[in-house]
Amino acid sequence: MPARPDDHLTIGEVIRRTGVPASALHFYERKGLIFSERGSGNQRIFPRHMLRRISLIIVAKRLDIRLSDVAEVFTTLPTDRAPTHKDWQRVSRIWKKQLEERRRAIENLEQELTGCIGCGCLSMKACLLLNPDDALGGRGPGPVRLQSAPPP
């Protein structure tokens, strides 16, 4: 078998280096997050710089960043070389902002839940968790959720 270029890794090497299983690598590839090429004998080989992209995916998973958000940010990264230090700083700033927004949303929900503790009214009109911003108010009077529910 002819030697593959040093700047490429087999899927086995990628698995060993990253700890990411083959099924996940195939999934990320189908989602367009990473890319492979075909080597001699039609073997799947990965450009070495894909290790950085995979590292970013691992970090994103730890931060619970949605894969769709990872994909969005990856459209701004180079595909022919490893992301640079500057790329990583930009991506990490974006993800930090997303985490801050999520934290604020959780804090708001927590405040609303605190208002419900000890209440128990479960009012479609008054309860912020059941009817945030009185979103159901514009749909007319009565139990609009029950009225629009499909028959059992």
Ligand code: FES
């Ligand atoms: S249960 Fe009464 S305000 Fe939510």
